[in-house]
Amino acid sequence: MTEITRVPLQPIAKGSLGKLWVGIAAVALAAGGIAWAAMPPQVHVATITAGQGASPVASDVALINYKGTLPDGKVFDEGKNAVFPLQGVIPGFTKALEQMQKGGKYKVEIPSSLGYGDKAQGPIPANTDLTFEIELIDFISGQEYQRQMQMMQQMQQMQGGGAPHGAPGVPGMPPQGLPDGIVPGGPAQ
Template structure:
């Protein structure tokens, strides 16, 4: 038969239980603070006028009206019917556009980490949050844009070459059969 060694429990000193709970709460709060600090920066998008339909993706090209302001309200940039490839703008602008629909108007806040960060750009100082008013007029995929460009180039070549469009092409008129021999 094995013998069990018994250790008597000591009474808990007055106030020790409270100190234990305060310590546990402090560790939990510290963990929450570390988790919050490690969260990636996010973009705030407020809808002023709701749009309709699908949202653009990073691979699309958007047609927008926009106005960008610094925290003090100073306008640093604006564009009317600006053509913007989503993959070529600051990450926060891309993330915002991915949450919009055609015809919608939005107010957007981009934290500096998703804008120009510690580098700054032109009139935008380093570590500056940016605010935008954006109207998404339209968007198309890169493939659609490239196809439209090819068609435009073909039309320009036909006009520059002075030749008439081939029979059956728009503007060619009716096809005339060759004279009989």
């Protein structure tokens, strides 16, 4: 066997070890800061009144009271007993509703990237963060909502009526269509 060439390690100068650890800590902090800056924007949900039970999922339909405001405090939209499919609104609104429970009231801050982004929407300028007060009254699965909608249409056809206006009579959800004008999200993006 051949002998491996040994290279003697030089002694570390006095005080150098501390400097080495400070350098390692600085690199770790810088890497953490870069990782934090690269994190995707988040929806902030603050509980005003706690709700109870399960939270809706993206495939559900929610019944809510809401008020949307711009950063200057101007109200751009509001609704009472509004019916919203979670898949039919801006991503930030869906993410917020998924954190809520029936009977709860919440203050929600949605960054523009999870709202309308770089597109203006009615009174909402491009690149605008949105704030909502939302009360989650109830929610049902999207399948149940569709089933009840079909039943209502069949009943109206049997009675000789035309197409229904607004949402069907869903238990716990009064008949109401989606509000005209600006809605939290409009078409899904």
